[in-house]
Amino acid sequence: MARTTLTVDLSAIAANWRALDALGPQTAATLKADAYGTGxxxxxxxxxxxxxxSFFVALAEEGAALRAILGPGPEIAVYSGHMAGDAPLLRDADLIAMLNAPEQVTRHLSQTPDLSFGVQLDTGMNRLGMEAADWARLAPTLLGRGPALVMSHLACADAPDHPMNAAQLAEFRRMTDGLGLRRSLSATGGILLGRDYHFDLTRPGIGLHGAAPFTAGRAALHLALPVIQTRPLAVGETVGYGNSWTAARPTRLATVSAGYADGIHRVLSNRIRLWHGDTPCPVVGRVSMDLITVDITDLPDTPATLDLLGPHQGVDDLAEAAGTIGYEMLTGLGARYARVHVGGA
Structure with missing residues (x-):
């Protein structure tokens, strides 16, 4: 198979971080899942x-990998908190476990009482975080040890007018006002809700890559799919599994190297376009595991590659066509892609 290249524009990622940083207080970066799959x-x-x-990851193992990259100094916090078996990683990599539940508090204070920690509170999302009653009971002990950060997470920040945003803001304030704590409530969507949601630290993730909800950001990805083969089709010939597309005109067909094993969902069959410069080329037939077929009849020549991601189409466009969100499209981009990083801070 021809190797497909995913180009990551580091200058765009740096510019997006600076733009989000300009909107509020101290700005961290959430780099879980291999920096959302970008490296x-x-x-x-x-x-x-x-x-x-300041940086955030999902797991202690991710935090240890990040510490090896950054070296001593930067703050690295772990959203999942202190899980069983994490103590050596937390200690060796100097990680901040965001404690989510009473059992994590017990584990942390018994196994690593000398390590810094944070606390994650549940303000209504009912996913991660300490319940209000547990926080009220444990706060005297935890506050006496000086948590590095107290945070919560917004459930509906991508919908600015949703009443849940104001409800969670009020609950976060009720649980933390007057305690003299360093606080964080907002990821990318929360940053865009305004300063009331910023507190002391924000935690953008998807916005660093120029994806929704940070639509003002610079797109950071270019994905070019190599053309393996071309062939002519007569009117009435069909393409791919299930004969899901039939040529209505004499057609020039290109087969490109990528498929649902690489994060290009099968549901995108016959729904999206690839691009050669400014010319759209429809995907025809079913997306298969390793291959996609494309109508290139309107191109004057046979291209070496066709763009899936580029100036005319981003992860959010693919997500809309697939009935999902840009986060899933971005983090699902396959390991078989050769990731090439260009630019820099």
Missing amino acids: LGPVARTLAAAGAR
């Missing part, structure tokens, strides 16, 4: 050079 090492080093001093 943890290059992205982390770029953001550190741009000025980021």
